[in-house]
Amino acid sequence: MIIWNILRDRKSVLIAWTRQQDTVFMVLLAVVIGILSGYAALLLRFAIEWVSLFWTGERTWEDAITTLPWYIYLLAPTITGLIVAWISIRFLPEGELRDVAGVLADMVERRGRVRSRLLATELAGSALAMGGGASLGREGPTVALGALIASEIGQRLDMSEQQLRILIGCGAAAGIAASFNTPIAGALFALEVVLADYAIATFSPIVIASVLATVIARSEVGNFPAFTVPEYHLISTWEIPAYILMGAICGLVATVLIKSMTPTRIFLTRLIPNRLIRPAVVGFVVGLMGLMLPQIMSIGYGTVESMMLEHVDPHLMGYLVPLVLFLAVLLIGKLVATILCAAGGFPGGLFGPVLFLGAVVGALFGGVAHAYSPSYSESSGAYALVACGALTAAALQAPLTVMLIVFEMTADYHIMLPLMAACSVATLVTRSFGRESLFTEALEERGIDSNWSLEQSWMRSVPVSRIPWRSVPRVSGHARLGELKQVYTGSGKGCVQVVDDEGLMIGIVTFSDLQNWLIDPALDEVIVAAEVANRHVAVISETDSLLDAILILDRETFEQMPVVAADNPRKVLGILSRNTIFSTYHKLIVKHGERERG
Template identity: 25%
Template sequence: MKHESPLVKFLVWRIKHVSNRNFILILAGVTGLIAGSAAVTLKESVHFIQHQLTGNFNKEYENYFYIGFPLIGILLTVILSRYIIKEKIGHGITQILYDISKNGSIIKRSKMFSRMITSAITVGFGGSVGLEGPIVTTGSAIGSNVGRFVHLNAKKRTLLIGCGAAGAISAIFNSPVAGVIFSMEVILADVTIGMFIPLLIASVSGTLVSITLLGDDVLFSFKLVDSFKASDTPYYILLGMISGLVSVYFTRTTYKVESLIKKAKNYMGRGLIGGVLLGVIIFFFPPIYGEGYNTIKSLLAGNQMNILDTSLFFSEISNIWMVFIFMISVILVKPIASALTIGSGGSGGIFAPSLFLGGVTGYLFASMLNVITWGNVNVSTSNFTLVGMCGVMSGVLHAPLTAIFLIAEITSGYELFVPLMLVSAISFSTSSFFEKHSLYTKHLIESGDLIQYDKDRQVLSLIDLNKIIEKDLLKIHPNATLGELVDLVRISKRNIFPVVNEHQELLGVVTLDDIRNIMFDAEKQRDTIVKTYMHSPPAYISSHENMQSVMSKFELSGAWNLPVIDNGKYVGFLSKSRIFNTYRKKLIHHNQE
């Protein structure tokens, strides 16, 4: 005992004196504090870089700097991620969901700091993405590794991942309720009452760090100036529909552009192409530079002309319709810019781009409505800007409650709660009609790497198919005699015999029932060959298939045993009874955790 490490001594003391429930609450608070500190550090780092680069811009030459800075940021990020950190950069929250689903909620330790560094460079140099995704990844990694440090099981590590995400979001927006709901809607697919209290503690801890270190200097905040009018409800309904369609455009464009840019296999070449294209876009549309919150603040203040200040061609334009055309163009190219930033190797998230896109959409909708009705309608552009942010965020992230409470909290009131609920619900419904999954989960769900809200499928996904393939079945050559097969029957414990040729290709199967009536006939044993009685199995399985596909084949075929074939070669058999037995063990273990 004298050689025990301090950690082991602490864990032994903890087991004796601190209950599991209270220990989790303490860890939730610690995780929230660390995640909140990380969020503040990242936010301050990015704004410091941006101030150093753009603080003394000469407007006459500003656009030309916009071309170069994003390219430099992306290339620096690629070099750092590929050759120093040696970590693949992409949609961080997607990777977190994968780690929860497939890696037992174990997240690499390097992610506790890698995304902070890379996103600070990318966004600081003008990459058209946000900080929220990277800081959620950072907070989640902190939670996972805190859990690993004190030897928690996978289920409790998952809870701490959610705590880290909640603490990060609450700190960066000073929005504790939104932090909790984001964690429940996006990170944790199966939330129980027991999880709720730790999430609250972590979120409050993150907010306290933010208030203490930043005060009111949070990422984005706004004080409402206009009240909600019930007579505007029809326009909010229409905005909800438009926000949903914009969300679909954002999602599909992002996937398309990312897939195109990733066709460039050379990482530096991809970063160069993406950086140059992004610089060109920002050259013509400067509001797309960086996160875009300054643009939203200008629109909320009613200073729509400010977004043209640094525009190359529109700086002298005062015609409101030209401003509208410029805004429509910004809406169309923003998803392309965000996809280029992430797809070419930059580090960032889609949280801020969705808010930016929603804000511009809401402001444009309200302004055009006021203009085309010639004064007969006068809706609040600031209210519609905020509600538009909620709508597009709800549609893109498929997180309607997060969107509602985030906007409610950053406006320091619930005056807009009714239109926020209405637009969020309509946008989410519209978006879900065309895109069933969010940007975070679409790829994972389609590949079978993530299963949400289905306990049966979640447990099935835990089964490793390769570990339950049965390879003890005795093989027989198709030209072997019935007598040779009978000899195998005598020593085999199974009643299925795969018929395999010299190339290890499965030609069929023979069962004991197929030969039962003739197996003791001496003449037939001598003269009959095996392929006479073999038959094809009703379906084939690949060892690379997911368990949902495997169970579908068993259900459709009605078989209890199916052969496993890889690259045309016979591997073994899979039995439904063994799957059920393994499923039962996994379910018991899952519930015990």
């Protein structure tokens, strides 16, 4: 018993010491998050395969295209639509956002406390949806699962908002790294897309989580990239203008995808108000489309790989058609199916469908370019590979992350020139139509500014007690107007606090309150301070934050604001000026910029 108490005491001391060493503690948590997120990614991947096996007898829908009975195309997405709708209504009754958008929304509105209810929709709902044929991807739910695991750990350990943000970044990085076997790109995805924060203190734990998740994934599925990609060659420098043009086309396709989501969501909501029925109806429509074009069903990575390797079978409804016609129809079909599934209530991500669309655009463009100028252009597979990156970069507004994903998958430096050109142009084209991405368009629809979350966390980390406030002169409520004037002019503070017999605030007197009483000196011995005081005073508690102070000042026009005790809103501790508050804010921005450069 004595030995046990000694060990327990030493354990407590070790935990307390670790908590004090913030960097060490965050790294240890990153290890845990990386491992758990890696296994969560594998679980989702295998769950999708299990559901697909149930419906098709194969691990993926592509493997069953030639043997699948026609009625499965209709039954699978319709029935799974009903099931995932019930799951969504049960666990997200208010129609809260899911996937990466849900994580970003929680970072803005819930200070990084991701809702644990997302677990059911991201794991069970996404597995059922994609295994049942919904035209969506697994990477978004994998990121959300990692973020959920990280946030849950942080909440149980009572971490601060800034620490929660870093942990969520660890989970997001682990999700991407485990999905694509790309640890570097996983880390950059978290920094570029989820956090928009490149500070060194943020970077280190995220890299560790990304590496460990990759190790976990490789231990189960092998050290293989997500796709088998062709060996790349830049045939001629004249290809660069072609890649730039293709990048512009990818940017336009990405724009159509992003801009179509909200109108389609509104249209389907009005057409089918019942949330339980809506995904089933959408699933039935997608199934009908799948009868004519089975490649659009589910994730479609097999089709993406076949385009890169130039093994496309251009059969449309059983008839051999020109490859260009087949690819054009496939592009439109996948685009429509993806928009319907995402807007119609199916849980799942959009990373996979965007890669699919990019591969189709690249194969179509590359086929035309190679046919027109075979001596100066690579074959269509190379264009499909580059277009995957370009369209994804534009749709996610994350060019650096996507460039690294493609580079890590190919391990070929020669692809970087066309890839950088195409990704940059595609991103610029899409951004010219608006700054929202596939992850943020749903936030924009609900009026949530995801870019504001980082600044919010900075400002919430600064309590009002750390902002320099000044003392405020006081007079009794029984004091005559003449005495009030003397205190006001003598202090030079621009305001006077009027208090009761217990020293608690009755109100505040500023020049605008006094000016009506300056005309007639005879009132100096008649009027008392309590009659002059403005009793409608906006105050801020000593336990509030810089963000609270700025939000109050945004609503009000006054230049000063009393700071009151947490246990008594009439006990004034000092006064904050507008200049001091915004000066503190500017110093915080400069300080954070120095952290990033460091």
